[in-house]
Amino acid sequence: MRSFLGRDILSLKDFEREEFFRIFEVAEQMEPIARSRRNSNLLAHKTLVTAFYQPSTRTRLAHEAAMHRLGGHVTGFADAKMTRAGDWYQESIKDTVKMLEFYGDVIVMRHFQQGAPHEAAKWASVPVINAGDGWGEHPTQILTDLYTVLREKGRIDGLKWLAVGDMRMRTMHSLAYALTQFDCPVTFVAPPEMSLTEEFKAELRQYSLNFKEAEHVEQVIHEADVILVEPVVQPDYTKARDERKGDVGQTPANYKITRELLERKAKEGAILLHSLPRMDEIPTDVDITRWSRYWQEAFYGVVVRMAILALVLGAME
Amino acid sequence: MRSFLGRDILSLKDFEREEFFRIFEVAEQMEPIARSRRNSNLLAHKTLVTAFYQPSTRTRLAHEAAMHRLGGHVTGFADAKMTRAGDWYQESIKDTVKMLEFYGDVIVMRHFQQGAPHEAAKWASVPVINAGDGWGEHPTQILTDLYTVLREKGRIDGLKWLAVGDMRMRTMHSLAYALTQFDCPVTFVAPPEMSLTEEFKAELRQYSLNFKEAEHVEQVIHEADVILVEPVVQPDYTKARDERKGDVGQTPANYKITRELLERKAKEGAILLHSLPRMDEIPTDVDITRWSRYWQEAFYGVVVRMAILALVLGAME
Amino acid sequence: MRSFLGRDILSLKDFEREEFFRIFEVAEQMEPIARSRRNSNLLAHKTLVTAFYQPSTRTRLAHEAAMHRLGGHVTGFADAKMTRAGDWYQESIKDTVKMLEFYGDVIVMRHFQQGAPHEAAKWASVPVINAGDGWGEHPTQILTDLYTVLREKGRIDGLKWLAVGDMRMRTMHSLAYALTQFDCPVTFVAPPEMSLTEEFKAELRQYSLNFKEAEHVEQVIHEADVILVEPVVQPDYTKARDERKGDVGQTPANYKITRELLERKAKEGAILLHSLPRMDEIPTDVDITRWSRYWQEAFYGVVVRMAILALVLGAME
Numbered sequence: 002m003r004s005f006l007g008r009d010i011l012s013l014k015d016f017e018r019e020e021f022f023r024i025f026e027v028a029e030q031m032e033p034i035a036r037s038r039r040n041s042n043l044l045a046h047k048t049l050v051t052a053f054y055q056p057s058t059r060t061r062l063a064h065e066a067a068m069h070r071l072g073g074h075v076t077g078f079a080d081a082k083m084t085r086a087g088d089w090y091q092e093s094i095k096d097t098v099k100m101l102e103f104y105g106d107v108i109v110m111r112h113f114q115q116g117a118p119h120e121a122a123k124w125a126s127v128p129v130i131n132a133g134d135g136w137g138e139h140p141t142q143i144l145t146d147l148y149t150v151l152r153e154k155g156r157i158d159g160l161k162w163l164a165v166g167d168m169r170m171r172t173m174h175s176l177a178y179a180l181t182q183f184d185c186p187v188t189f190v191a192p193p194e195m196s197l198t199e200e201f202k203a204e205l206r207q208y209s210l211n212f213k214e215a216e217h218v219e220q221v222i223h224e225a226d227v228i229l230v231e232p233v234v235q236p237d238y239t240k241a242r243d244e245r246k247g248d249v250g251q252t253p254a255n256y257k258i259t260r261e262l263l264e265r266k267a268k269e270g271a272i273l274l275h276s277l278p279r280m281d282e283i284p285t286d287v288d289i290t291r292w293s294r295y296w297q298e299a300f301y302g303v304v305v306r307m308a309i310l311a312l313v314l315g316a317m318e
Numbered sequence: 319m320r321s322f323l324g325r326d327i328l329s330l331k332d333f334e335r336e337e338f339f340r341i342f343e344v345a346e347q348m349e350p351i352a353r354s355r356r357n358s359n360l361l362a363h364k365t366l367v368t369a370f371y372q373p374s375t376r377t378r379l380a381h382e383a384a385m386h387r388l389g390g391h392v393t394g395f396a397d398a399k400m401t402r403a404g405d406w407y408q409e410s411i412k413d414t415v416k417m418l419e420f421y422g423d424v425i426v427m428r429h430f431q432q433g434a435p436h437e438a439a440k441w442a443s444v445p446v447i448n449a450g451d452g453w454g455e456h457p458t459q460i461l462t463d464l465y466t467v468l469r470e471k472g473r474i475d476g477l478k479w480l481a482v483g484d485m486r487m488r489t490m491h492s493l494a495y496a497l498t499q500f501d502c503p504v505t506f507v508a509p510p511e512m513s514l515t516e517e518f519k520a521e522l523r524q525y526s527l528n529f530k531e532a533e534h535v536e537q538v539i540h541e542a543d544v545i546l547v548e549p550v551v552q553p554d555y556t557k558a559r560d561e562r563k564g565d566v567g568q569t570p571a572n573y574k575i576t577r578e579l580l581e582r583k584a585k586e587g588a589i590l591l592h593s594l595p596r597m598d599e600i601p602t603d604v605d606i607t608r609w610s611r612y613w614q615e616a617f618y619g620v621v622v623r624m625a626i627l628a629l630v631l632g633a634m635e
Numbered sequence: 636m637r638s639f640l641g642r643d644i645l646s647l648k649d650f651e652r653e654e655f656f657r658i659f660e661v662a663e664q665m666e667p668i669a670r671s672r673r674n675s676n677l678l679a680h681k682t683l684v685t686a687f688y689q690p691s692t693r694t695r696l697a698h699e700a701a702m703h704r705l706g707g708h709v710t711g712f713a714d715a716k717m718t719r720a721g722d723w724y725q726e727s728i729k730d731t732v733k734m735l736e737f738y739g740d741v742i743v744m745r746h747f748q749q750g751a752p753h754e755a756a757k758w759a760s761v762p763v764i765n766a767g768d769g770w771g772e773h774p775t776q777i778l779t780d781l782y783t784v785l786r787e788k789g790r791i792d793g794l795k796w797l798a799v800g801d802m803r804m805r806t807m808h809s810l811a812y813a814l815t816q817f818d819c820p821v822t823f824v825a826p827p828e829m830s831l832t833e834e835f836k837a838e839l840r841q842y843s844l845n846f847k848e849a850e851h852v853e854q855v856i857h858e859a860d861v862i863l864v865e866p867v868v869q870p871d872y873t874k875a876r877d878e879r880k881g882d883v884g885q886t887p888a889n890y891k892i893t894r895e896l897l898e899r900k901a902k903e904g905a906i907l908l909h910s911l912p913r914m915d916e917i918p919t920d921v922d923i924t925r926w927s928r929y930w931q932e933a934f935y936g937v938v939v940r941m942a943i944l945a946l947v948l949g950a951m952e
Contacts, residue, residue, distance in 0.1 A: 093919070096913070099930040099933060100911065104937065
């Protein structure tokens with residue numbers, strides 16, 4: 002297994018099975034620190050740089066919270082508009098990174114452009130963590146989902162997944178790549194215009210992923226041990242913020258996980274994941290059912306980021 | 319007296335007299351740390367989460383500064399526009415808090431909606447501090463005002479207050495509730511359209527608050543030991559920022575504390591408070607007079623927040 | 636030499652030769668901390684307040700990174716729009732500073748108005764560092780440039796400078812003032828409408844600065860040991876962000892440092908500085924040449940701010 006020391010976390014495509022388990026092993030060691038609400042000193046001498054070219058609450062704050070739980074320092078920007086980097090003339094990723102690499106010891110980057118963190122990693126002398134790159138990937142989110150499954154179900158292998166949402170989105174890409182390393186059959190349910198591309202399906206077959214597609218969650222939810230949901234209705238982000246209201250109708254029944262459906266069809270021990278925020282694809286009356294685990298994800302999200310930061314910064318090796 | 323450990327600070331309505339004094343007692347213990355400009359380690363293992371859905375300078379930075387003086391960590395957001403939480407579809411307070419509670423150990427929330435911090439507190443497993451909720455309350459600001467009085471006048475009981483401003487505003491609500499616990503008669507002066515509602519006056523009478531109303535500061539300023547001023551002219555915040563210019567005329571003489579008025583009518587030992595920023599209700603030539611204490615409030619504001627954070631996070635019990 | 640303890644860093648006009656060298660001496664002591672990527676505890680008990688009324692990436696983050704490398708705390712605002720301070724009614728610098736001085740132990744201020752940090756320093760009981768004030772000065776940037784020269788060339792005296800860009804800009808003012816204290820002849824190259832004012836030239840002559848002006852970099856680049864470049868094409872910042880695109884044409888050849896020009900005319904040992912971000916005045920194929928040092932500036936920028944913070948906060952005396 003390659004060492005995590007100094008390593009970029011850009012994609013789950015290049016992750017090996019034992020590397021997932023190494024992260025989860027360290028995450029379990031980190032969990033008591035987060036659970037006891039007592040920041041440690043493991044990374045007290047290190048600085049995290051956040052480089053968020055798009056707003057984010059959960060992903061940015063989960064990394065910051067993780068760094069604080071490890072006793073470390075945080076600097077950076079939460080919105081490109083606050084920086085010259087986000088100005089119209091778009092300073093190159095290279096020039097920006099050749100500055101940021103000296104402001105801290107690890108860079109967490111979200112960017113609207115696919116591949117931007119990879120470009121950053123090419124130039125940075127410090128590890129770069131991809132916190133979501135356009136339609137690309139969102140590796141730390143899916144590591145969080147997998148760790149949530151491990152902790153809530155006690156294992157990952159042998160569980161059947163149902164993934165509902167827009168299959169063109171970065172979390173779905175990272176999920177599919179990740180599941181190639183586990184014994185986890187997966188069914189994808191998405192509106193036709195949001196389904197897996199032929200090209201991506203060919204790639205997944207090459208990786209021997211055991212997957213199928215379905216049209217309606219009702220047809221397949223009974224098989225699932227893990228149900229991962231993302232929105233299929235999204236505002237038109239090319240419009241101004243105020244003009245977006247009313248853009249979005251209801252989520253069609255095909256892609257909606259209601260309490261009634263869960264009670265009627267879902268396995269008793271199945272768990273329901275969502276990275277949040279949600280539209281109406283999971284109504285709030287599901288929150289208190291036995292299936293929901295999406296709030297727990299926020300906690301595990303900190304724990305997994307603690308593990309990643311500790312590993313790439315050498316606090317655990 | 320109820321313990322402050324793990325407690326939400328949402329309203330001064332539910333504060334008892336001895337609870338005020340407990341906070342002021344701890345504040346006095348904290349003051350040397352702030353005064354010596356040497357951050358301590360009292361909360362070095364804790365993280366403060368700021369959740370500001372509306373911009374704020376003083377309230378947000380006073381809490382952050384307090385946390386730093388206690389050696390702690392800070393994360394969060396200073397403007398909802400920087401987060402998905404502030405996007406048009408308005409993630410529910412519940413969903414947001416079910417995330418934030420894992421990112422730190424206490425949440426300080428400002429929200430444009432009255433009651434939002436109360437809703438947050440219902441769902442959070444960590445203490446929530448109300449940093450201003452719409453027309454609701456602003457408890458930490460009034461605790462700061464009271465502590466300023468205690469430190470500058472040596473006592474709270476037996477002093478007469480004059481409160482000038484918009485009586486519908488949150489600071490006035492918190493002030494009125496607070497004064498019910500002290501021997502402090504208070505006179506309210508406000509423009510008719512901004513005066514105390516009948517409903518609120520009935521509530522204050524029920525709490526046996528000794529209050530009266532007047533039309534002009536000139537009529538009553540001679541009685542006051544403490545003069546607390548807020549603006550009565552405000553921009554129309556429903557307009558865009560640039561369209562607000564010129565909205566606001568001069569503060570009418572009835573609600574203005576001029577140097578001339580102070581010299582002619584005010585008690586020698588009276589003190590003048592303002593949470594700032596100000597419009598023209600206190601002209602700048604008052605700044606160097608014997609009455610002004612509004613700049614000192616910034617210092618006491620940090621000290622009081624240190625006390626609150628230390629108490630709810632258990633550093634003092 | 637005056638002590639740096641508690642001192643404001645507002646302008647290089649009032650800097651003496653030995654004061655420059657004192658900062659560089661401390662910077663050299665700080666460099667191993669930054670180079671080893673291991674934050675120290677030198678200022679663990681202090682808080683830096685950032686007061687940025689205009690967005691900035693490099694200057695703000697370099698100061699924050701420096702404070703973190705010294706183990707310190709950071710609070711403040713990165714954009715006046717996030718604060719009431721930036722609201723239309725423009726709270727006075729005095730009122731703002733009379734708050735900020737209690738939130739930390741040193742204030743770093745960028746402001747669109749020339750002289751704003753000086754006004755702040757008049758009222759603050761803590762040191763104020765000018766991080767750029769309108770057309771005024773940018774002292775910490777030029778200290779960074781000079782330190783970069785010292786470290787990369789081993790000395791400052793006896794080197795010839797070429798400064799290209801808009802001579803009305805704050806960095807050029809700080810540069811000219813700084814060079815009066817060294818044996819460094821300097822040639823200025825700027826478009827006619829951006830050249831040194833007669834008034835400023837008279838002032839520089841009074842300080843015995845050895846300077847001349849030229850029209851084209853090609854005429855003078857062969858003499859230069861240090862080439863400092865700033866953009867001469869700038870977007871019209873009075874326009875909205877989106878309307879600025881296309882505003883800016885190509886940088887004219889007179890003010891452009893191409894690889895071809897460097898290879899044909901520049902001294903082998905010359906070094907090329909730019910505070911970045913850049914437009915097209917230094918094409919990217921220069922990046923890997925022997926002359927470029929602009930990326931190293933980011934590192935030295937942290938080191939110099941560490942020295943300044945350590946000195947004004949008394950960690951080094």
